[in-house]
Amino acid sequence: MISDEKLMAYADGELDAIERTEVEAALASDETLRAKLEAHRALSARFASAFDGALDEPVPARLLAAAQPQRVVDFAARREPKAKWGYREWGAMAASLAGGLIIGLGAMSGRGELIAATEDGLSARGVLQAALNTQLAVEDGGAVRVGLSFRNRDGEYCRTFALTQQDVAGLACREQSGWQVAMTSAYTPQGGDIRQAGSETPPEILAAVDAMIAGDVLDADAERAAREEGWR
Amino acid sequence: MDGKKSGPSVVSGVMMASAADQQAELVAMLPRLRRFARALTGQAADADDLVQIAVERALTRLDQFQPGTRFDAWLFSIVRNAWIDEARSRQRRARVFAPAEEGERVGDDGEKTMHARLEASDMWMAMRALPEEQREAIALVCVEGLGYREAAETLGVPIGTVTSRLARGREALQRMLGGPP
Secondary structure (H helix, E strand, C coil), X not given: CCCHHHHHHHHCCCCCHHHHHHHHHHHHHCHHHHHHHHHHHHHHHXXXXXXXXXXXXXXXXXXXXXXXXXXXXXXXXXXXXXXXXXXXXXXXHHHHHHCCCCEECCCCCCCCCCEEEECCEEEECHXXXXXXXHCCCCEECCCEEEEEEEEECCCXXXXXXXXXXXXXXXXXXXXXXXXXXXXXXXXXXXXXXXXXXXCCCCHHHHHHHHHHEECCCCCHHHHXXXXXXXXX | CCCCCCCCCCCCCCCCCCHHHHHHHHHHHHHHHHHHHHHHHCCHHHHHHHHHHHHHHHHHCHHHCCCCCCHHHHHHHHHXXXXXXXXXXXXXXXXXXXXXXXXXXXXXXXXXXXXXXXXXXXXXXXXXHCCXXXXXXXXXXXXXXXXXXXXXXXXXXXXXXXXXXXXXHHHHHHHHHCCCC
């Protein structure tokens, strides 16, 4: 006689070879037992269909940000910062260039997936990907703002961004497979409508920019040129 | 175990070399943590709040993780303990049966609709109706695919206790859910 618990353990793969043989012998001759096993398997399928969706859905940006607040520390430790024209000076200059040139792209709605965990790391998707490809720092994309653009020491283009609706700022670099999000951080939107380019980027992201950058931050013309080249 | 889906990166039993590796594994575990939290809370928005709390706790305790043990089980225990704390301090158990009014941090009608639909499914409702100790055993074994021993260690109870909670929980679910969907 096979107990319910033993049958359950069989269905869960928890029995040793001897017990399995015993259960299988009983199953061969006991229709009721087979029906119970079938019910176990049907229940397992229902667990999968109710909850496995979480494995395919994009992870919300706030969870990604919560999981990697220290990325910047790793970057800073790995690469020695260079003393050079820094983000503060650049930010001030860009702000003066950007004055009065804030162009609305309209409401880019359709949120959904913005950062997806993939085999290669965290990939920009949706409106974030689109903004990194096409949006200039002077443009106000609404849901996504792009801040500083620069080349890292591997020669890849990198851009800082802010997801204004998710209160997440980040840094992405253009790799072979697309825009890979190198780090994210909590982001506090500035009050008011007037925005200064780069000024909203959190200090930890700016520190990472300093640690990664080769050469200078792109100015508006260089940014436009890089966009023409597809950030290659 | 019986070939349970385990997400994009299998981290069980892997000895991790550095805090940076652990952080990468933590990111890779986020989909499974969300799945586990959904099974545990029966609410999608609550589940994400819980994962966030657990992730923040896990980061402050990475040095307490014992190399050679399962990273996923360790994270599940943090999620589960955070849920117990939350449920106690905010008496969420009373709210669990309220309609899904969450979304205050979701901020998107589409997502809210999706969550409401998820939570209205028979399985989510049945899970919410289970006693806590049965639901957590079910979430670990039936949803996350942990073995009985790992589940017992995660919950801090003997294997026999896990077995009987699983058996009672499954029986209750089968009773509530009736036949095939």
